[in-house]
Amino acid sequence: MEARLPAPALCPSCSQASDPADLDLALRRAQEQLVQSEKLASIGQLAAGVAHEINNPVGYVFSNFTTLERYLKDLFRMLAAYEAAEEHLRGTPAASRLAALRREIELDYLKEDVPTLMSETLEGIARVRKIVQDLKDFSHVDADQQWEWTDLHRGLDSTLNIVNNEIKYKADVVKEYGALPEVQCLAPEMNQVFMNLLVNAAQAIDKPRGRITLRSGAADGEAWVEVEDDGCGISEEHRLRIFDPFFTTKPVGAGTGLGLSLSYGIVRKHGGRMEVDSEPGRGSRFRVTIPVRHEEAAAP
Numbered sequence: 001m002e003a004r005l006p007a008p009a010l011c012p013s014c015s016q017a018s019d020p021a022d023l024d025l026a027l028r029r030a031q032e033q034l035v036q037s038e039k040l041a042s043i044g045q046l047a048a049g050v051a052h053e054i055n056n057p058v059g060y061v062f063s064n065f066t067t068l069e070r071y072l073k074d075l076f077r078m079l080a081a082y083e084a085a086e087e088h089l090r091g092t093p094a095a096s097r098l099a100a101l102r103r104e105i106e107l108d109y110l111k112e113d114v115p116t117l118m119s120e121t122l123e124g125i126a127r128v129r130k131i132v133q134d135l136k137d138f139s140h141v142d143a144d145q146q147w148e149w150t151d152l153h154r155g156l157d158s159t160l161n162i163v164n165n166e167i168k169y170k171a172d173v174v175k176e177y178g179a180l181p182e183v184q185c186l187a188p189e190m191n192q193v194f195m196n197l198l199v200n201a202a203q204a205i206d207k208p209r210g211r212i213t214l215r216s217g218a219a220d221g222e223a224w225v226e227v228e229d230d231g232c233g234i235s236e237e238h239r240l241r242i243f244d245p246f247f248t249t250k251p252v253g254a255g256t257g258l259g260l261s262l263s264y265g266i267v268r269k270h271g272g273r274m275e276v277d278s279e280p281g282r283g284s285r286f287r288v289t290i291p292v293r294h295e296e297a298a299a300p
């Protein structure tokens, strides 16, 4: 499948569309792109809102649950003391009532199962908390965009958690992180880039189970992050077009063709670059490199 809207012929010297029909096409493309980025922004806002709302109830469920666990431990201790005291009731009607009740409620099983239930539930709540935190980290819509010193590994990890759903059934994720200094960047936007690369990598996997490798490193005042997959790869012909807005090879509904073009724009805004190395049938490797320190002049 090809791009929804073909790229208009651009004048090589001024990069403007040379033909009125092309100009119309370029306008429509720009408009669609604006609508799309507006949509992305409101999705981010929605995610942050939902995360904020969930945060509170999850917080008290978590803290009540920890208290409940302590109370239950005490109750079990008390129960053990009662059981020890039962000795003295042997032969009385009270003893047989207690024995019947013990069988009815399967006390021994209960004693085993309650702690398991508690720890599984706690794990579940902890996971919800983590997702909420990741959503907050990811959307980070606090007013203006800030060039902040950021741990890119943290951004990559929380983005990975968010798109884990898309990935976990298709590929194993291998992390080969190097040493990264904090990088001055627009953190939510960089997360957006990671998300696009991760989702693309997962979508490229065309065998029962693939592998996505994440690498990172820094050299000469620059930091880089790499997302490699062992999926379908990209043909030479397509490779020239993957950064074009609306270029997609995916069926309608699966791809918008905007992921890489938006990512490219974000990376350029950081004064960085994006490289791709791919072989059809073997897989692809996308590398994002940005300067560690943001220079105002570097942004176009």
Ligand SMILES: Nc1ncnc2c1ncn2[C@@H]1O[C@H](COP(=O)(O)OP(=O)(O)O)[C@@H](O)[C@H]1O
Residues within 6 Å of the ligand: 196, 200, 201, 204, 229, 231, 232, 233, 234, 238, 242, 247, 248, 249, 250, 254, 255, 256, 257, 258, 259, 260, 261, 283, 284
């Ligand atoms: N990791 C990858 N492996 C193979 N093809 C890829 C990969 N990443 C991107 N592509 C190609 O680039 C095209 C454009 O990607 P993108 O801009 O993210 O749009 P979309 O994913 O919506 O199609 C994809 O349709 C696909 O053909």
Ligand SMILES: [Mg+2]
Residues within 6 Å of the ligand: 196, 199, 200, 255, 257, 259, 260
């Ligand atoms: Mg994509």
